[in-house]
Amino acid sequence: MTSTLSRPRATSRSAPPPARRRRSGWVALGFTGPLWLYVAAFYVYPLVTNVRMSFLDYSVSSFYTGLAPFVGLDNYRSVFADSHMTRTLLNTVGFTVGSLAFQFTIGLALAVFFQRHFPLAGVLRALLLVPWLLPLVVSGTAWRWILDTDNGVLNQTLLALHLTHTATPWLASTRMALIAVTLVNIWVGIPFNMVILYGGLQAIPDQLYEAASLDGATRWQQFRRITWPMLRPVTAIVLTLGLIYTIKVFDVIMVLTQGGPAGSSQTLTTWSYQLSFHDLTFGRGAAVGNLLIVVAVVFAFAYLRGLRRSR
Amino acid sequence: MRAWIRTGAGLVVTAVLLFPLYWMLNASVLPSDELISRTPTWFPVHGSLAGYRNALSTQGGHLLVSLLVASGTVVLTLLIALPAAYGMAQLHAPGRRVLMFALLVAQMIPGIVMADAFYQMADKLGLIDNPLGLILADSTLCVPFATLTLQAFLREIPAELSEAAWVDGASPLRVLRSVILPVGIYRFIGAHLSDWNSVMATGVIASLPAALLLVLAQRYVAAGITSGAVKD
Numbered sequence: 001m002t003s004t005l006s007r008p009r010a011t012s013r014s015a016p017p018p019a020r021r022r023r024s025g026w027v028a029l030g031f032t033g034p035l036w037l038y039v040a041a042f043y044v045y046p047l048v049t050n051v052r053m054s055f056l057d058y059s060v061s062s063f064y065t066g067l068a069p070f071v072g073l074d075n076y077r078s079v080f081a082d083s084h085m086t087r088t089l090l091n092t093v094g095f096t097v098g099s100l101a102f103q104f105t106i107g108l109a110l111a112v113f114f115q116r117h118f119p120l121a122g123v124l125r126a127l128l129l130v131p132w133l134l135p136l137v138v139s140g141t142a143w144r145w146i147l148d149t150d151n152g153v154l155n156q157t158l159l160a161l162h163l164t165h166t167a168t169p170w171l172a173s174t175r176m177a178l179i180a181v182t183l184v185n186i187w188v189g190i191p192f193n194m195v196i197l198y199g200g201l202q203a204i205p206d207q208l209y210e211a212a213s214l215d216g217a218t219r220w221q222q223f224r225r226i227t228w229p230m231l232r233p234v235t236a237i238v239l240t241l242g243l244i245y246t247i248k249v250f251d252v253i254m255v256l257t258q259g260g261p262a263g264s265s266q267t268l269t270t271w272s273y274q275l276s277f278h279d280l281t282f283g284r285g286a287a288v289g290n291l292l293i294v295v296a297v298v299f300a301f302a303y304l305r306g307l308r309r310s311r
Numbered sequence: 312m313r314a315w316i317r318t319g320a321g322l323v324v325t326a327v328l329l330f331p332l333y334w335m336l337n338a339s340v341l342p343s344d345e346l347i348s349r350t351p352t353w354f355p356v357h358g359s360l361a362g363y364r365n366a367l368s369t370q371g372g373h374l375l376v377s378l379l380v381a382s383g384t385v386v387l388t389l390l391i392a393l394p395a396a397y398g399m400a401q402l403h404a405p406g407r408r409v410l411m412f413a414l415l416v417a418q419m420i421p422g423i424v425m426a427d428a429f430y431q432m433a434d435k436l437g438l439i440d441n442p443l444g445l446i447l448a449d450s451t452l453c454v455p456f457a458t459l460t461l462q463a464f465l466r467e468i469p470a471e472l473s474e475a476a477w478v479d480g481a482s483p484l485r486v487l488r489s490v491i492l493p494v495g496i497y498r499f500i501g502a503h504l505s506d507w508n509s510v511m512a513t514g515v516i517a518s519l520p521a522a523l524l525l526v527l528a529q530r531y532v533a534a535g536i537t538s539g540a541v542k543d
Contacts, residue, residue: 025405031398032410034391035458039410042451043417046428053427063434110324118317124325131332142335153334153351160350190328248421269423276427289424296419304415 047293053286060280068283075287084263084271092267095182096246102186103242104235107193112227114194115201125198132191140255143184147171147256174264177257181265185252189245193238200234201227233306240303244296268292339363376442383446388453396461414455425451 054075056068079085114125131139146152147170155167170180204227212222250269253259259266259274266274268288276285338346340358367374398404399411429448430439438444 028398028402028404031394031402032404032407035395035410035454036406038391038454039413039417042447042454043413043420043425046425046432047420049428049431050424053431063431113317113321113324116314116317118314118321120318120321124318124321127325128328130329134332138335139331142331142338145338146331146334151347156349156351187328187331244419248419248423250421250423269421272421272423273426276430282427282431286424286427289421289427292421293424296421297416300416300419303419304412 050286050289050293053283054290056283058282058286062282071283075283079275079284079287084266087263088266088268088271091178091265092247094178095185095249095265095267096243098182099185099189099246099249100239100242103189103193104239106186106190107238108197110190110194111197111201112223114198125194128194129191131188132195136188136251137255139188140184140252143187144171144256147180147184171257172261174261177261177265181253181256184256185246185249188252189242192245193242196238196241197231197234200231203234204230236306237303240299240306244299244303247292247295247299380442380445380449383442384449384453387446387450388457391450392454392457392461396458399458400462411459414458417451418455418459422452 053068055070055072056062057071057074058068062068110128114121146154149155149167149169149172152170154170155164158164159167168176170176208226208230209222212226217225248269249267250273253265253267253270254273257265259270268291272285272288272292274285275288276282279285337352337355339362340355340360341352342357342359342361345352345357395404395410399407404410425448429444429451433439433441433444433448436444438447
């Protein structure tokens with residue numbers, strides 16, 4: 001039964017005769033054509049628009065009059081001269097590095113933990129995915145309630161256990177806001193790291209561990225000498241993807257602090273939003289957005305190169 | 312015995328990581344005097360569904376809009392992604408490598424960057440404050456992911472089976488997750504921040520479709536993530 005089923009599959013995989021191939025090329029283009037058009041209309045065109053906007057003095061009135069004078073690099077100059085620039089850049093780096101380091105470490109620890117078989121492992125693993133599949137606005141709001149200074153359960157618990165003496169204004173103080181949004185973002189990212197690293201662990205042959213334990217290797221030695229090196233390609237992919245996703249995080253910060261107080265949790269993403277949709281200086285917002293694109297594309301190339309090498 | 316110790320540890324970890332969600336459920340049924348008090352109420356002994364009633368009566372319209380936008384986005388995404396994925400995976404469409412690269416890069420462009428340009432486009436087309444504008448904008452979050460995931464799946468299966476319905480189980484989920492949120496909820500959260508009870512109830516309602524789909528399609532989601540991300 002299986003052999004008869006697999007035969008047509010094998011033939012369909014091999015190259016079709018030339019005449020058929022030419023015709024099927026057009027058919028195939030018919031299938032992918034809508035996607036080409038879609039990419040042109042919804043990615044290429046907006047990107048070009050965005051680049052153009054960053055060289056124009058685009059303001060609210062431009063929407064009515066259609067007039068936006070060309071100002072060259074003025075938008076970029078004013079963005080870089082802005083007193084918020086340094087703070088925002090440092091915030092972006094801190095937020096990204098902090099998120100990645102902890103997401104990855106905790107995700108890896110969980111993946112290794114679930115590598116062994118134990119009762120309910122499958123159920124618990126599935127449950128741990130739930131936070132990742134919820135809308136970020138929803139989980140962000142739940143966290144905002146937890147971190148509330150007076151009525152939040154975190155402060156109430158810390159005070160009841162006498163770990164702190166006064167309520168910490170997690171989201172309302174310039175010192176804590178960035179730490180708080182990073183913490184929430186770490187929580188959001190753990191399932192993603194866990195799933196992909198767990199997939200990577202499954203690909204490591206069991207025999208390696210058996211041989212190692214016969215040779216008397218400890219758990220830690222097995223992790224250092226087998227798991228870690230064998231997992232390196234997956235690690236590279238997880239970290240690069242994580243970086244690309246973290247740099248563009250918007251919802252979490254928007255729901256928790258809107259980048260405040262006083263810009264203390266502002267990142268490039270929220271700043272771009274603020275410049276465009278609060279200050280209504282669309283040209284400057286586009287300039288900051290373009291900086292973000294450059295960063296994303298650089299790492300996209302790194303990711304694709306890493307993928308090719310790991311294959 | 313040792314295995315059960317692991318189960319115990321696993322239960323503790325899961326409980327800690329899922330606590331925020333429990334806390335949202337808990338807050339959504341607590342009466343307001345217990346909600347805003349000096350000591351936390353760990354279990355909703357005096358729970359009521361008033362928050363849900365309130366959320367449904369004030370948010371019913373927004374939820375309908377969300378549903379409309381979400382289903383529209385699913386349909387549009389599948390209309391574009393499914394044939395394209397089929398053409399790329401099974402028919403070896405010319406230029407598929409370029410397309411694949413474009414999609415990978417597209418996935419990495421921050422949404423906020425697109426928002427600027429989309430706002431301008433929607434303005435030109437007269438689509439501001441129109442669900443159709445949202446559907447078009449939201450679909451850009453889903454099309455690359457759906458195409459990449461679908462074509463990874465379609466490549467694995469024989470051509471005869473490629474219409475099998477379960478393959479697209481992975482993408483609508485992501486679509487719903489990224490889409491159900493934007494309408495209404497944002498505005499509601501801004502406007503009613505003192506009424507946490509209704510806010511949390513809205514949150515629970517907004518999460519339900521995604522959570523339900525997760526239960527139904529869990530296996531394919533996990534497979535889709537790994538094949539989409541790790542292989543290519």
